Amino acid sequence: AQSVTQLGSHVSVSEGALVLLRCNYSSSVPPYLFWYVQYPNQGLQLLLKYTSAATLVKGINGFEAEFKKSETSFHLTKPSAHMSDAAEYFCAVRRRSRGSTLGRLYFGRGTQLTVWP
């Protein structure tokens, strides 16, 4: 079954530093992968998604992620962190639900990003 693992429940960086949030997937078929961000007391917002069109995916707010099949990874990066990036980040894979034709999201445990001034 397809699932995602987010390594590191907490990541702290200084403002202006590189942000790297890790996500690995387990799958025997090409996955459909998503990164969502959740700011405090808000819903989830899509940052970017991989749908096999291109391995390097650019998202909103300067984030990007690279799909690496050899490493089964889809890590999220941003060259320079900003204070406003502090939030919870979820990696997710979309696959068919048991007993249904619908695709549904399966989330990783989340990574809390803290940005220090």
Add this chain to the structure above:
Amino acid sequence: DTEVTQTPKHLVMGMTNKKSLKCEQHMGHRAMYWYKQKAKKPPELMFVYSYEKLSINESVPSRFSPECPNSSLLNLHLHALQPEDSALYLCASSQEVWGREFTDTQYFGPGTRLTVL
């Protein structure tokens, strides 16, 4: 417009109360979802409606009763809840175009913060 709206923002209810959560989208999406999210955890899928029919029920207790009156509206009726049901309840929607079920983006609302006393 990629907005999913949810009302109310906050809800406090006793264990004997009956209340309802409301979700609305006007993007023409044909799939709508209810998620439950506890603090510091990823969202957990509860129900999925596809073309106004209940497609997925993730073994949710009967004290939660979903309803999809039309393609734009999704309700969650609450009755005899327990304190452990206190959480952020998120609604989401997606297009669900046949053949694109796995790549369609799910758009999330801001959530309803529910407290059960």
